[in-house]
Amino acid sequence: xxxxxxxxxxxxxxxxxxxxxxxxxxxxxxxxxxxxxxxxxxxxxxxxxxxxxxxxxxxxxxxxxxxxxxxxxxxxxxxxxxxxxxxxxxxxxxxxxxxxxxxxxxxxxxxxxxxxxxxxxxxxxxxxxxxxxxxxxxxxxxxxxxxxxxxxxxxxxxxxxxxxxxxxxxxxxxxxxxxxxxxxxxxxxxxxxxxxxxxxxxxxxxxxxxxxxxxxxxxxxxxxxxxxxxxxxxxxxxxxxxxxxxxxxxxxxxxxxxxxxxxxxxxxxxxxxxxxxxxxxxxxxxxxxxxxxxxxxxxxxxxxxxxxxxxxxx
Amino acid sequence: xxxxxxxxxxxxxxxxxxxxxxxxxxxxxxxxxxxxxxxxxxxxxxxxxxxxxxxxxxxxxxxxxxxxxxxxxxxxxxxxxxxxxxxxxxxxxxxxxxxxxxxxxxxxxxxxxxxxxxxxxxxxxxxxxxxxxxxxxxxxxxxxxxxxxxxxxxxxxxxxxxxxxxxxxxxxxxxxxxxxxxxxxxxxxxxxxxxxxxxxxxxxxxxxxxxxxxxxxxxxxxxxxxxxxxxxxxxxxxxxxxxxxxxxxxxxxxxxxxxxxxxxxxxxxxxxxxxxxx
Numbered sequence: 380x381x382x383x384x385x386x387x388x389x390x391x392x393x394x395x396x397x398x399x400x401x402x403x404x405x406x407x408x409x410x411x412x413x414x415x416x417x418x419x420x421x422x423x424x425x426x427x428x429x430x431x432x433x434x435x436x437x438x439x440x441x442x443x444x445x446x447x448x449x450x451x452x453x454x455x456x457x458x459x460x461x462x463x464x465x466x467x468x469x470x471x472x473x474x475x476x477x478x479x480x481x482x483x484x485x486x487x488x489x490x491x492x493x494x495x496x497x498x499x500x501x502x503x504x505x506x507x508x509x510x511x512x513x514x515x516x517x518x519x520x521x522x523x524x525x526x527x528x529x530x531x532x533x534x535x536x537x538x539x540x541x542x543x544x545x546x547x548x549x550x551x552x553x554x555x556x557x558x559x560x561x562x563x564x565x566x567x568x569x570x571x572x573x574x575x576x577x578x579x580x581x582x583x584x585x586x587x588x589x590x591x592x593x594x595x596x597x598x599x600x601x602x603x604x605x606x607x608x609x610x611x612x613x614x615x616x617x618x619x620x621x622x623x624x625x626x627x628x629x630x631x632x633x634x635x636x637x638x639x640x641x642x643x644x645x646x647x648x649x650x651x652x653x654x655x656x657x658x659x660x661x662x663x664x665x666x667x668x669x670x671x672x673x674x675x676x677x678x679x680x681x682x683x684x685x686x687x688x689x690x691x692x693x
Numbered sequence: 694x695x696x697x698x699x700x701x702x703x704x705x706x707x708x709x710x711x712x713x714x715x716x717x718x719x720x721x722x723x724x725x726x727x728x729x730x731x732x733x734x735x736x737x738x739x740x741x742x743x744x745x746x747x748x749x750x751x752x753x754x755x756x757x758x759x760x761x762x763x764x765x766x767x768x769x770x771x772x773x774x775x776x777x778x779x780x781x782x783x784x785x786x787x788x789x790x791x792x793x794x795x796x797x798x799x800x801x802x803x804x805x806x807x808x809x810x811x812x813x814x815x816x817x818x819x820x821x822x823x824x825x826x827x828x829x830x831x832x833x834x835x836x837x838x839x840x841x842x843x844x845x846x847x848x849x850x851x852x853x854x855x856x857x858x859x860x861x862x863x864x865x866x867x868x869x870x871x872x873x874x875x876x877x878x879x880x881x882x883x884x885x886x887x888x889x890x891x892x893x894x895x896x897x898x899x900x901x902x903x904x905x906x907x908x909x910x911x912x913x914x915x916x917x918x919x920x921x922x923x924x925x926x927x928x929x930x931x932x933x934x935x936x937x938x939x940x941x942x943x944x945x946x947x948x949x950x951x952x953x954x955x956x957x958x959x960x961x962x963x964x965x966x967x968x969x970x971x
Binding site: 408409411412413414415416418419420422423425426427429430431433434435437488491492495498500501502505506509510511512513514515516517518519520523524525527528534567570572575576579580582583599610613614617620621624628630631649652653656662665666669670673677680684 | 701705706708709712713715716717719720722723726781782784785787788789792796800803805806807812813814815817818819821822823837838840841842844845846848849850853854856857858873887888891894895898901902904905919920923924935938939942945946949950
């Protein structure tokens with residue numbers, strides 16, 4: 380391998396730097412690593428770690444939002460009550476359906492779009508622009524826009540009527556269609572970020588690799604399987620894990636569109652927890668819900684990443 | 694790749710058109726709603742172009758008190774958070790990707806954990822922390838919060854890009870006697886540019902669009918960010934006036950679009966091509 384252009388300006392003397400002993404080098408590396416990381420740690424500790432610990436403590440208290448309320452330690456009371464709360468577990472199931480569907484559809488659609496954007500088709504710049512716009516829009520606005528589109532007398536039903544399909548579906552108001560309808564919006568709003576990330580990953584794949592595979596007679600599918608996917612693996616792994624977490628924790632979009640309705644069919648766990656904290660003002664109980672959700676999601680994610688890293692190692 | 698068959702090409706175009714329709718239709722509808730009169734909107738005329746352009750919607754949206762002011766607030770907050778996030782993430786993400794061992798394990802673990810913790814659990818204690826620092830209801834407080842909560846993802850994303858840069862490049866530079874700093878500046882930084890751009894875009898838009906923290910932490914109308922102001926706009930009307938709301942929505946989307954169009958070109962640079970030759 381020869382290095383061109385970028386290194387051309389580096390000092391030419393190959394013996395210029397003194398060789399260090401093994402352990403001295405290790406220590407120096409550790410100091411370097413710490414110096415690189417510390418600046419980003421300070422805000423994280425003050426605004427994230429400290430409030431987090433305090434929030435977990437609330438889960439074991441009877442804290443409320445009322446004025447002059449003192450938070451008294453109540454042990455595991457909140458958790459035992461939660462275990463028998465059917466509404467909470469219902470909402471948990473809905474949250475899993477929502478998060479898994481949105482994440483998977485997002486990944487497949489975004490990978491397809493990123494591959495199309497990375498090839499030499501017409502309309503690429505138009506598509507690229509369109510693919511970025513949803514990301515640029517505030518979720519509040521996205522939610523309002525889709526609410527208008529899904530309205531019983533809105534443009535979606537009008538279009539369906541034009542092509543001869545039933546045009547009287549109340550998309551966000553019907554028990555059967557509400558969850559799928561908000562899932563579509565979740566995919567729409569999350570696609571740009573996933574696409575941009577995958578596209579940046581695609582562009583880091585050396586063109587030589589693709590050319591070599593093409594010269595060896597690999598078909599498009601074979602190139603995808605044996606060159607693109609392996610190179611893209613770290614990026615796919617990162618974005619999928621994070622998409623899952625984000626979708627599970629998503630709040631504003633569905634809150635503005637349905638407020639959890641109809642009949643709790645779109646009551647995501649975060650909505651449920653929010654209502655408990657700010658409508659019912661039971662801070663301690665809501666914090667306990669948050670803790671349970673976090674533990675379950677961490678377990679799911681740990682399992683997923685473990686299996687992925689094991690695959691990587693073998 | 695010029696040998697792609699006509700059949701595959703056709704399928705690719707069908708897929709592309711599908712994506713364009715899915716992504717574009719809601720936007721087209723929003724823009725067209727923003728320039729239609731309320732009568733035309735109520736009549737559900739499906740034509741994209743209105744019978745006559747009804748720019749009043751934009752005037753109404755802008756005249757709503759504080760919309761311009763809150764747009765400026767949003768811009769300040771988003772730009773400052775973007776700069777802070779990028780400056781803090783570049784060194785940290787390099788360390789995460791290149792120094793294996795405990796640091797990496799702890800770092801990656803924390804990044805994921807911090808992403809999982811629902812804001813609902815953090816928001817009330819966070820409010821107390823910020824109140825003690827007299828940062829509640831200030832834009833500075835909001836910038837610090839956005840920086841903190843955007844950084845885990847920025848780190849995760851950037852370290853993926855660092856990891857994708859072949860280590861051989863850095864080793865070769867070190868062999869040539871380049872210091873760690875020189876290697877970072879001359880080798881890693883240029884190759885990392887697509888990743889940095891993607892991260893900066895993410896940080897800007899995350900801050901620009903954020904709603905929940907701003908709603909809880911900002912109290913006085915002169916400090917409102919745009920999403921909060923738009924929400925108040927909707928709430929204040931009682932019944933949503935579709936036209937002006939659509940106009941406000943279009944306006945709120947413009948700054949992010951400008952940032953995208955400036956930064957997007959850099960994403961296509963393909964910096965890795967050319968620096969390594971087999």
